[in-house]
Amino acid sequence: EVQLVESGGGLVQPGRSLRLSCAASGFTFEDSAMHWVRQAPGKGLEWVSGISWNSENIYYADSVKGRFTISRDNAKNSLYLQMNSLSAEDTALYYCTKAVGFMYYFDCWGQGTLVTVSS
Amino acid sequence: QSALTQPASVSGSPGQSITISCTGTSSDVGGYKYVSWYRQHPGKAPKLIISDVSNRPSGVPDRFSGSKSGNTASLTISGLQAEDEADYYCSSYTSSSKGVFGGGTKVTVL
Numbered sequence: 118e119v120q121l122v123e124s125g126g127g128l129v130q131p132g133r134s135l136r137l138s139c140a141a142s143g144f145t146f147e148d149s150a151m152h153w154v155r156q157a158p159g160k161g162l163e164w165v166s167g168i169s170w171n172s173e174n175i176y177y178a179d180s181v182k183g184r185f186t187i188s189r190d191n192a193k194n195s196l197y198l199q200m201n202s203l204s205a206e207d208t209a210l211y212y213c214t215k216a217v218g219f220m221y222y223f224d225c226w227g228q229g230t231l232v233t234v235s236s
Numbered sequence: 237q238s239a240l241t242q243p244a245s246v247s248g249s250p251g252q253s254i255t256i257s258c259t260g261t262s263s264d265v266g267g268y269k270y271v272s273w274y275r276q277h278p279g280k281a282p283k284l285i286i287s288d289v290s291n292r293p294s295g296v297p298d299r300f301s302g303s304k305s306g307n308t309a310s311l312t313i314s315g316l317q318a319e320d321e322a323d324y325y326c327s328s329y330t331s332s333s334k335g336v337f338g339g340g341t342k343v344t345v346l
Contacts (some may be wrong), residue, residue, distance in 0.1 A: 152335060154335070161323075161325065161337060161338070161339050161340040162274075162282065162327075162337040162340070163337065164334065164336060167333075167334075174333070176333050176335075177334075178335075212281060212282070218270070218329075220329055220335055221272075221288065222270065222272035222288070222327065223272070223284060223327070224287070224293065225284075226282055226283070227281065228281050229281060
């Protein structure tokens with residue numbers, strides 16, 4: 118069974134940092150592009166960042182570029198999102214997703230980890 | 237990358253058919269065959285229901301169908317059921333390799 122489990126969310130003060138993790142199982146992680154998608158409370162889905170299977174291709178939404186860094190460790194079947202200079206606008210449920218192709222579609226989603234930025 | 241345009245809400249009675257539109261540009265919806273649709277029930281993660289414009293993943297009922305014309309993709313739900321009440325999002329591959337979603341459509345079963 119394909120499974121994605123996010124962790125690392127929590128309450129953080131504006132301007133601080135947080136690192137999210139996603140543990141993958143049930144599929145060949147090293148062959149798959151992976152992405153982070155977030156959803157602010159009561160709002161729609163927003164694509165955040167994506168990384169190719171070999172980490173050679175990385176893309177960010179304009180809203181997080183320069184502040185967030187996506188990475189992966191294929192040996193550990195894990196995806197990460199380092200989030201710096203957080204603001205209230207980053208408050209959201211962050212989903213880890215598995216993609217087909219680099220981003221043809223997202224065929225598996227985790228349950229999400231909640232990040233709340235507040236003083 | 238601007239969000240794709242979806243109607244905020246669509247409603248229908250049980251057994252009826254409804255269609256949700258998703259409008260983009262030639263740089264996303266109109267330029268590729270990689271439009272996908274996701275269903276999200278309250279408090280749950282999104283679930284893929286249509287990939288590659290019109291393909292249904294295993295386990296998705298054939299009541300769900302997708303199509304595309306020009307820069308607009310559509311999701312049709314036939315034989316509407318109470319369990320179809322949820323939020324629906326479209327997404328498309330883009331020329332910039334950045335992801336894009338629609339704003340979401342709330343489907344209400346009357």
